[in-house]
Amino acid sequence: MEKILLKYTDVPEQYRIETYIKDDGYTALKKALKMAPAELVEEVKKSGLRGRGGAGFPTGLKWSFLPKGSVKPVYLVCNADEGEPGTFKDRYLMEKDPHLFIEGTIISSYAINAKQAFIYVRGEFVLSANRLEEAIKEAMKAGYAGKNILGSGYDLEITVHRGAGAYICGEETSLLESLEGKRGYPRLKPPFPAVVGAFKSPTIINNVETIAAVPWIVLNGGEAYAKIGTEKSKGTKLFSISGKVNKPGVYEVDLGYPMGKFIEEYAGGIKDGKKLKAVIPGGSSTPVLKASEIEGVVLDYESIAKAGSMLGSGAIIVFDETDCMVKAISVLADFYAHESCGQCTPCREGTPWMARIIRNILTGKGKESDPDLLLEICDNILGKTVCPLGDAAAMPVDSFVKKYRDEFEYHIKQGKCNLG
Ligand SMILES: Cc1cc2nc3c(=O)[nH]c(=O)nc-3n(C[C@H](O)[C@H](O)[C@H](O)COP(=O)(O)O)c2cc1C
Numbered sequence: 001m002e003k004i005l006l007k008y009t010d011v012p013e014q015y016r017i018e019t020y021i022k023d024d025g026y027t028a029l030k031k032a033l034k035m036a037p038a039e040l041v042e043e044v045k046k047s048g049l050r051g052r053g054g055a056g057f058p059t060g061l062k063w064s065f066l067p068k069g070s071v072k073p074v075y076l077v078c079n080a081d082e083g084e085p086g087t088f089k090d091r092y093l094m095e096k097d098p099h100l101f102i103e104g105t106i107i108s109s110y111a112i113n114a115k116q117a118f119i120y121v122r123g124e125f126v127l128s129a130n131r132l133e134e135a136i137k138e139a140m141k142a143g144y145a146g147k148n149i150l151g152s153g154y155d156l157e158i159t160v161h162r163g164a165g166a167y168i169c170g171e172e173t174s175l176l177e178s179l180e181g182k183r184g185y186p187r188l189k190p191p192f193p194a195v196v197g198a199f200k201s202p203t204i205i206n207n208v209e210t211i212a213a214v215p216w217i218v219l220n221g222g223e224a225y226a227k228i229g230t231e232k233s234k235g236t237k238l239f240s241i242s243g244k245v246n247k248p249g250v251y252e253v254d255l256g257y258p259m260g261k262f263i264e265e266y267a268g269g270i271k272d273g274k275k276l277k278a279v280i281p282g283g284s285s286t287p288v289l290k291a292s293e294i295e296g297v298v299l300d301y302e303s304i305a306k307a308g309s310m311l312g313s314g315a316i317i318v319f320d321e322t323d324c325m326v327k328a329i330s331v332l333a334d335f336y337a338h339e340s341c342g343q344c345t346p347c348r349e350g351t352p353w354m355a356r357i358i359r360n361i362l363t364g365k366g367k368e369s370d371p372d373l374l375l376e377i378c379d380n381i382l383g384k385t386v387c388p389l390g391d392a393a394a395m396p397v398d399s400f401v402k403k404y405r406d407e408f409e410y411h412i413k414q415g416k417c418n419l420g
Contacts (some may be wrong), residue, residue, distance in 0.1 A: 002228075004216045004236045005209065006252040009096035015131050017138035020099035026144050028215035032107045033152040035218075040111035044214065046222030048234030053079055053170075053207030054283065054313045056233075056301045063112055063204055065194035072201040076114040077179065077193075078105055080121040080128065080208045081163055081170035085284035085335060086315035089238035090208035092250040094121070094128035097212075098135040102158070104211035106145055107218055109156050112204050117158045120175050123165040132160050167339035171387045172205040174341065185343045186387035209238055229255035233300035233311075241267045243318035244274065255300045262299060263318065274320040278403075282312025284332050285392030287399035288325075309399075324417045325404040329397060330358045336393035346381045347390035353377055354397055361408055364415030371408050374401050 008014050008023060017025070032040055045060025066074060078101075082090040093101055109117045121129045136158050140146040147155050161179055163169050169178045173187035176198050197203020213235060217225045226234045233255040239262065242248045246268030253262060263269065263276070270276050276291045287309040289297070297307045304311045319328065337355040342348040354377050360366050378394040378401075385391070401408060410418040 001236070001254050003252050004225075005093060005100070005212055005238055006097075006250070008100075009092070014097050015095070015099070015135065017099060017135070017142060020097070021142075024219065025099055026103055026139075026142075028218040029103050029106055029144055030150065032110060032218050033150055033154065037111045037113055040107065040218065043222040044111070044217060047213075047217045047225035048222075048229075048232075049210065049213055049217065049225065050233070050301070051207055052209035052213075052237065052314070054084070056311065059206065059210055062194065062206075063108075065192065066112055066202050066204065067195060070202050073116065074112055074114045075198045075201055075203040076105065076109045076112060076117040077172075077175065077198060077203055077205045078117065078119040078208060078211055079170060079172065079175060079205055080119050080125070080132075081167075081175060082122050082125070082208070082313075083165075083167035083170045083339075084313050084315060085332065086242055086280065086317045087240055087283050087313040088242075089240045089250050089314060091122075091125055091128050092240075093208055093212055093238070094125070095131055098128075098131040099139070100215060101208055101212045102132065102135045102139055102145070104214040105158060106139070106149070106156055107214050108204070108206065108211055109158075110149075110154055111214075114204070115155050115157065117156060118179060118198065119158065119160045120169070120179055121160060121162055122170075123163045129160055129162050136160070166341075167335075168341040168387075168389055171389060174387065175205065176203065183341075185341055186389075188386060230298070230300045230302070232302055237299065237311075237314050239266075239299065239314045239316055241316040241318065243316075244271045244320040244323065245269065245318050246271055253299060256303075257299045259294050259297045259299055259304075259316075263316070267316075267318070270318065270320050272320075274322060276318065277321045277323055278319045278325070280309075280315075280317040280396065281307075282310045283315040284317065284335070285388075285395060286310040286312045287395050288403060290403055322419055324419050325400055325407050326358065326362050326411050326417070329400040330355070330362050332396050333358045333393070336389070340389060340393065344385040344390065347385045347393065350377050350381045350390070351393045354393070358397075361411045364411070366408070366412035368412060370412060371401050371405055374398075 174184040333355040337351040378398040
């Protein structure tokens with residue numbers, strides 16, 4: 001399997017431009033600048049690349065939603081906020097190979113006719129932000145960014161904007177509010193950012209990993225990328241795997257790779273020879289899958305959806321037979337209650353309510369009616385909020401209660417865990 005994103009991440013000092021350019025670095029940009037922007041959009045469309053931030057929306061299609069001949073400036077906003085528990089792939093890329101992402105940012109900006117790109121980076125990612133700022137300086141000095149890039153007449157300014165550590169600011173419209181200096185409240189859609197985005201101008205928002213795939217697509221062609229993966233899930237994908245495995249980390253595989261084999265061969269199998277109990281396949285907001293449900297599942301958007309969950313951001317959290325599922329969901333429920341922005345009533349009121357009920361169950365104060373009450377609260381949040389944070393909070397709770405109801409009931413009846 002050819003690596004597209006992590007090919008050079010193990011090379012010492014890959015984050016420096018001298019190292020990056022040794023292996024084809026910035027040759028995709030040179031090629032791109034000789035192409036018309038529309039040709040690049042077409043190439044990305046042909047590649048079948050889908051957004052790696054969670055929703056899996058086709059990237060080329062998103063780019064083509066920009067209004068033609070807009071008199072307003074167009075912006076590219078790179079989403080480097082990465083706040084979903086379990087997800088740590090973008091940070092890895094930014095720290096290890098920032099120029100790959102910056103090259104992708106320059107090419108993508110050129111393709112959509114943007115003269116200004118913003119990188120909204122999670123505030124806690126100090127090293128990522130520092131590496132990006134350094135890489136931008138190096139790229140400008142070498143003539144790859146700034147005014148009249150490589151004599152092409154194309155100008156691009158890239159600005160790194162550090163967030164203040166709010167998960168909601170990873171949601172694209174809250175991110176835009178925050179970028180504009182306001183409180184990170186999600187906006188109602190439509191209008192979508194491609195039409196009315198940053199500073200009321202047409203804006204394309206893409207995830208770091210999505211943008212980092214663009215140089216390879218330009219160098220090798222969209223068709224070559226589309227040959228990798230499955231019918232509807234093209235290319236390679238980064239998976240960050242954590243929890244009860246021997247080798248947690250970030251790995252790149254072709255989409256369509258078997259999930260069980262990935263856990264065994266890449267992540268080194270379950271720790272201490274224990275049995276696999278469950279996985280959260282796509283970041284903490286996606287429904288949990290029991291070990292029996294991942295049999296035959298492959299790592300692509302369609303297969304995981306068919307099994308009842310989502311590929312999301314590609315963050316696999318692994319549980320073994322000794323893990324208490326009430327305790328696990330209690331941690332996640334606390335997270336979502338803390339991170340709800342408070343704009344919509346179902347999420348603002350529902351997330352702390354769910355967290356309180358689960359904590360009561362965990363500490364021996366649960367009531368028999370609690371599991372049904374939790375499901376009812378989930379039902380009152382799902383699909384009823386301005387942004388998907390409500391769904392992100394409700395989906396894991398709903399799936400944990402439905403799939404591990406016996407563990408919740410044991411806690412309620414016995415006031416302790418059945419796993420000791
Ligand atoms: C609560 C919430 C948090 C999100 N956090 C991120 C994030 O940290 N990084 C990201 O790229 N997308 C995140 N997203 C998805 C973005 O809204 C958006 O879909 C994505 O940045 C688009 O890029 P893509 O098409 O390249 O995936 C989040 C969505 C929600 C609802």
